[in-house]
Amino acid sequence: MTDRVDVPAVTRRAAQDAGGVSSEYLAGYIEMLDAVSVTGRRLARDELESRRALGASAAEQGIPLRSLVDLYLSANWLVWRELPAVASASDKREIARIAEAILRAADDAVVALADGYDEAQRSTLRQQEAERREFIDDLFYGRSDLGRLAERAERFGFRLAGTYVVTAAKADEPFTDGDAVTRRIESLLLRQFDTREVLVTTKQGLLVCIAPGSLAGVPAEFARHLDVVLGVRQTWQVAVGRPHPGPGGILRSYEETRGALELAASLGLDTRVLKATDLLVFQVLFRDRAAIIDLVGTVLGPLDQVRGGAQPLLATLAAYFAERDNATAAARRLYLSVRALTYRLDRIKQLTGQDPRDPAQRFTLEAAILGARLLNWPERPLQV
Template identity: 50%
Template sequence: MPMGKRDREPSVDAADATAPAAATAASANGPPELPTADALNHYLDQLARISVSKRRLRDSDLEGLRELAAAAADRGTALRALIAEYLTSACRVWADLPGARQARDHEGLAEVVSALMRAVGDATVALTEGYETAHRAAIRGEEATRREFVDDLLDGRTDLGRLAERAERFGLRLVGPHAVTVARATKPFSAGDGATRYVEEALTARFSARDVLITTKDGLLVCVYPGPVAEVPPFFTTTVRNAVGEQYQVAVSRLRPGPSGIVRSYQEARSTLDLAARLGLTTEVVDASDVLVFQVLGRDRAAITDLVAIVLGGLEGARGGPQALLETLTAYFASGCLNTTTARRLGLSVRTVTYRLSRIRQLTGYDPTDPDQRYILQTATLGARLLGWPSRPLQPAD
């Protein structure tokens, strides 16, 4: 509903045009170069009529003011300058308005002033509404343009040369190597939410806006940054922690050159997060380089499934199942194949670890203490983690 429409008095109509064009003439004292001169003259004419009729501005006049303010916003005119021009013009002419000159006493003059104040107030509100509407539309348009650019950047759906040109509009330089860091939290990130704004403001305050791009995609918080700025990932992680205050995980890609490298780095960071979830990794930050071996193994699922079944399948014959022996293998390889360190990690005695390693050799036919056979066992153990075995049964390849 337009401002002032409710409980409105009868509006000005053509029958009220008893006032001379004094207001129009008075407005000539204003800056003639203003692009809104015609609309300003029309508004002052309305004030002249209102000074006689004591009625309110018509809805059509208010809507015209809203449109005028929207056009001023599109031209970049400041709202304060627009309103100041209207208020100054009204103050300049009001004493010469016919209603003010015809008032015979203070009571009559007060009635004229009240009507004019009401009209000026309605006009000011209408100007503000029109300006703010245009401003919101401009913001939405800019956000849509930025969203389209981000999607093209991360999905690699457009010409790279054109993409680099568009990046300049958002203050991002795509020359040189870049990396991508992504964060996933319990509550998905979205554009404009509190957590996203907090991280973006912190990153752009700490680094240059030309060095980092903060955006969201598919519920993830994404940070694109140039390779030389190595302190971005730890600062990003700390800021995410402060913003969400809940369970989250961050993945860091490897450096790659050019816009196409950003696409690959983004995909790598996303797949690293997904892989970390599959492996049950609980570390705060997962570097893509640290899980590269799992990426390689996962590219041929049929082969790794066969390897786990052939090499580790015999562990299912152990009393209580293969889980304890598999955990021993994992800790053994992680400790550099040292029995004492393995025992300390598992909270067992060295004798127990030695027994378990011997039992693994008996059940699988592969000796973890033999350097020639160790690699096969270690690869199969990594594959078991990737496949979630033995918690999930092995699915034969098609």
């Protein structure tokens, strides 16, 4: 049927017109158009399946879908005048019928190509995401030797060497791989920094950024982009770990960020950007649970005996310390008069024997207040 169509010449010219895409991806297509021009039929199922297979093959070879579509559109206009049915058409009505059949076939073929292409890409992405997640898990938990980790890191465009800092963000809604916020933050960061040095991922609901210690500006930019993307829609907090060398250092820095976020939640710290180095004193202070329970019970325990319980007096101390011993500001924060706040401070001194206005005794009270927050006292009883 195609004895008057020079198929090799048409496919070769179409490939050239499409920028050099291999003419192999047109295999059988010219013959389909010839048959359609004569019969006016739709493309058969096996013909569409062959296009899907070619689309998948093109995706696996990294050929852009745009180039593939260009190849088919070029073939359409190049073969049109050479089709025997067109050459022998008797009138405009016949030409219109053939054109309609050809355009419909071209449409079906391109849709099938795109279906195969998209499915192959989705399959590849799923495989890459699974491999990337396995790499992240091994990176954080050390389930692979250093050499293999470095080799796998290279495949994901990440250079695994030197000292690293982990920055982690927590928000009202947990972060997940591929969600809109995660993709947006990653895109913004990778516009500024080398993709071989900065890695953005999620772990345990946190948005995590791994970067060399030498790139000191990454944590600040990470927080800035979060502020832009989340705005006032969600409350969020960022913790920055300390720099540590090698893959083991990444895990250590990550654990520091998690610990900082958990500690901040326990202490009621609402600072947007937390630094693990700034919280070391609290971690040391509360490492001995028995000692902090004894401190809270001894220093603050008497406050729980007053009418109304300890909570109002604990809130008074917390506000007073937060306002750096400014009674007027603390009273404003608590919606009290300065006189009422002063009365409460005097009552605390009377009950505990510790004067919050005395610098020598303030630290004991402040440490006890922080301990009470960590232990959720007085809501929970003190237990070792």
